[in-house]
Amino acid sequence: MSETQSEKQRIRHGRSRQRKEQFLKHLAANGNISAAGRFADVQRSTLYHWKETDPHFAFLWDDALEEAADALEAEARRRAVEGYDEPITYGGKIICNPETGSPLVRKKYSDGLMAFLLKAHRPSRFKAGHTEDQRGSISICISHDDSAL
Secondary structure, eight states, X not given: OOHHHHHXXXXXXXXXXXXXXXXHHHHHHHOOHHHHHHHHTOOHHHHHHHHHHOHHHHHHHHHHHHHHHHHHHHHHHHHHHTOXXXXXXXXXXXXXXXXXXXXXXXXXXXXXXXXXXXXXXXXXXXXXXXXXXXXXXXXXXXXXXGGGO
């Protein structure tokens, strides 16, 4: 192999390594393979080829997706537990404090996210069909009117 071919391979390998690092960093931040590939300027087919042929890259890919999922879970927990500020609107317009000019907000919480997190972390207690004890419920209707029986 000539010196120039060796140098070209070294440059190509360095560029690939840099693009892999960019892809993995972006994937960990957003969890979207296509967007991370566009950010690193690498085609999806190349990304999947790297994943199939490089076990270390495949491990880092999976780790980046886990990191992105952890960030989503943390944000879901924050919205469910700490809530978020929602501007108060009237007639489609945001209402502002007349003294400060800043928008009026109310604290909102996400019951749906709370239920989702409970189902994910405590399936034995919160998922339908999964109960710790298999006791059912009985409904009893008591009426003073005997004709209702």
